[in-house]
Amino acid sequence: MDERYVEWCAACDWNVDPGEPDPEPGRIAAVRRRLAREYGEQLSAEMERGADGSGPQARDATTALAFGVSLLVHALTAVLLVTGVLLVVLGWETGVQPVVGVLLLALAAVLRPRPVRLPKDEPVLYRADAPRLFELIDEVGTAVGTAGVHAVVVEPAANAAVTTYGLRQRRVMYLGLGLWEILSPQERVALLGHELGHFANGDLRRARVTAGALHSLSVWSYVLAPTDPRQLLDRFVNAAIFLPRWAVYGLLLLLDRLTLRASQRAEYLADVSAARAGSTEAAVGLMDRLLVSGSVEAELRREAVAAQMRGGRGAREARDRAEQGLWERVAAFAGAVPEREYERLRRAAARRGHSVDSTHPPTHLRRRCAAAGGPHPAGVVHDTARAAAVSAELAPARAVLARRVIRDHAG
Numbered sequence: 001m002d003e004r005y006v007e008w009c010a011a012c013d014w015n016v017d018p019g020e021p022d023p024e025p026g027r028i029a030a031v032r033r034r035l036a037r038e039y040g041e042q043l044s045a046e047m048e049r050g051a052d053g054s055g056p057q058a059r060d061a062t063t064a065l066a067f068g069v070s071l072l073v074h075a076l077t078a079v080l081l082v083t084g085v086l087l088v089v090l091g092w093e094t095g096v097q098p099v100v101g102v103l104l105l106a107l108a109a110v111l112r113p114r115p116v117r118l119p120k121d122e123p124v125l126y127r128a129d130a131p132r133l134f135e136l137i138d139e140v141g142t143a144v145g146t147a148g149v150h151a152v153v154v155e156p157a158a159n160a161a162v163t164t165y166g167l168r169q170r171r172v173m174y175l176g177l178g179l180w181e182i183l184s185p186q187e188r189v190a191l192l193g194h195e196l197g198h199f200a201n202g203d204l205r206r207a208r209v210t211a212g213a214l215h216s217l218s219v220w221s222y223v224l225a226p227t228d229p230r231q232l233l234d235r236f237v238n239a240a241i242f243l244p245r246w247a248v249y250g251l252l253l254l255l256d257r258l259t260l261r262a263s264q265r266a267e268y269l270a271d272v273s274a275a276r277a278g279s280t281e282a283a284v285g286l287m288d289r290l291l292v293s294g295s296v297e298a299e300l301r302r303e304a305v306a307a308q309m310r311g312g313r314g315a316r317e318a319r320d321r322a323e324q325g326l327w328e329r330v331a332a333f334a335g336a337v338p339e340r341e342y343e344r345l346r347r348a349a350a351r352r353g354h355s356v357d358s359t360h361p362p363t364h365l366r367r368r369c370a371a372a373g374g375p376h377p378a379g380v381v382h383d384t385a386r387a388a389a390v391s392a393e394l395a396p397a398r399a400v401l402a403r404r405v406i407r408d409h410a411g
Contacts, residue, residue: 005341017348028221028249032256039264040361047268047369063204066258069251070213074113077216081108111219113212116165118151118172123397125152130393136382137173140192143379144273146200149173154397156300156405158182158293162195163206171199177394177401178296181327182289182334185382186282193277193380194286197270204262210255217252224248264361271370278382280374287367291345292334299333300326300405307406319406326402 008015084104091097118124127134130152138148149162149171158178165172173195183191204210224245226238275283307322350364360366 005338006344008344010340010343013347016344017351019348028252028256031253032260035256035260036264036360037362039261040365043261043264043268044361044365044369047373062258062262066204066210066255066262067207069255069258070209073213073216073251073255074209077108077111080104080111084108107223111216113208113215115167115169116163116172118165119153123154123400125154125393125397126150130390132386132389133393136189136380136386136390137192137196139380140189140277141196141199143277144193144197144200146196147171148196154394154401156401158296160191160195162198164208169208177327177398178300178330179289179293181331182292182296184282184285185384185387186278186378187285187289188278188387189378189380189382190274190278190282190286194270194274194283196277197273198266200273201266201269203266205259205266206263210259214252214255214259217248217255220248221245221252267361267366268369271366272373275370275374275376277379279378280370280376282378283370283376284367287363287370288342288346289334290363291342291349292337295337296330296334299330303329304406304408322406323399323402326405327398 006015006018008018081104084101084107087097087101087104091101125133127150133152134148137152141148151165151170151172153172153174155174155176156178157176159174159176160179161174163172163174164170173192179191180188198206205214224241226241226245227234229235229238271283271287274286278286303322303326307319346364346367349362
């Protein structure tokens with residue numbers, strides 16, 4: 001028995017999940033997690049029966065109501081903006097109104113929908129920087145029925161995502177090396193297919209109007225959070241904001257209910273895109289790798305701590321050695337995980353309702369749907385030569401991020 005892995009019984013599930021239960025999330029996160037499990041199970045059953053998750057009329061009504069609630073939230077931000085301007089411009093004689101106006105303008109500035117900006121502290125690749133990578137992304141996009149992206153942000157995290165940035169809403173993909181490096185070539189195609197599938201299939205929760213409203217409501221929830229009642233004034237303030245706080249909470253729950261099911265459906269459809277692009281086998285393999293993503297993050301931290309353990313004159317050389325081959329060691333770490341451990345993780349995930357976050361369907365349900373939806377052959381073949389060419393284009397980013405992982409954690 002390998003001491004790195006948990007000893008458990010496959011027949012009776014003894015010790016299948018020996019870790020501590022997930023920490024209790026906040027009220028909103030707990031509701032989202034419950035809805036994610038509920039909708040995930042419902043949609044999983046519907047997808048496995050061959051349905052796409054809901055009828056078009058129901059989706060249209062839900063979308064219209066979600067956009068209506070979102071516009072109401074944005075209208076409130078607009079009211080704050082206009083009121084703030086009027087108080088500043090017309091209230092100079094009182095001396096108090098301009099101060100209140102500035103506070104309202106500051107709050108409106110925080111609440112306003114803002115376009116995503118590309119990070120300045122992460123490697124950003126454009127088509128001229130990595131033509132083979134963008135060629136692969138374009139081919140996967142064609143396979144799933146959409147276009148490619150304008151930029152790729154390379155990160156150390158064991159994750160991936162897509163969104164839009166700037167006023168022109170250009171597409172960007174966030175590619176986490178912690179996940180990319182532990183995948184096989186076809187699993188990488190499946191990952192690209194899943195992320196681009198969000199553009200192809202749409203996602204109500206990611207729409208600019210609803211995403212901005214969710215952001216605004218989250219800010220309101222934070223601003224109106226009750227304070228510790230240590231003084232009489234604290235109790236008065238908590239009482240004064242009681243009704244607004246619960247109104248915001250109710251709107252946030254309503255918008256969550258209107259968008260979470262559509263978001264869950266979008267995840268399942270993105271998994272279908274992953275299977276069509278990379279093959280059913282690759283999509284299922286991708287789900288398994290997501291189960292060890294937390295272990296990959298821990299391994300990156302362990303590498304950094306090990307590098308800093310050697311102090312003195314040899315500290316710099318130790319960090320240099322740790323940076324060299326970091327991603328290869330991470331891939332070897334994930335590649336050494338035996339099938340028995342993956343099976344344990346799958347069973348533990350089913351017990352806990354594991355998901356990437358509180359808005360995703362449980363991973364074990366996504367894996368089951370991906371396996372039941374095929375078999376799909378590979379729509380895009382990512383052979384050894386092509387994988388080597390893409391890896392060479394990512395080499396500068398890999399070196400920069402290896403240095404950051406080691407030095408930031410060891411610093």
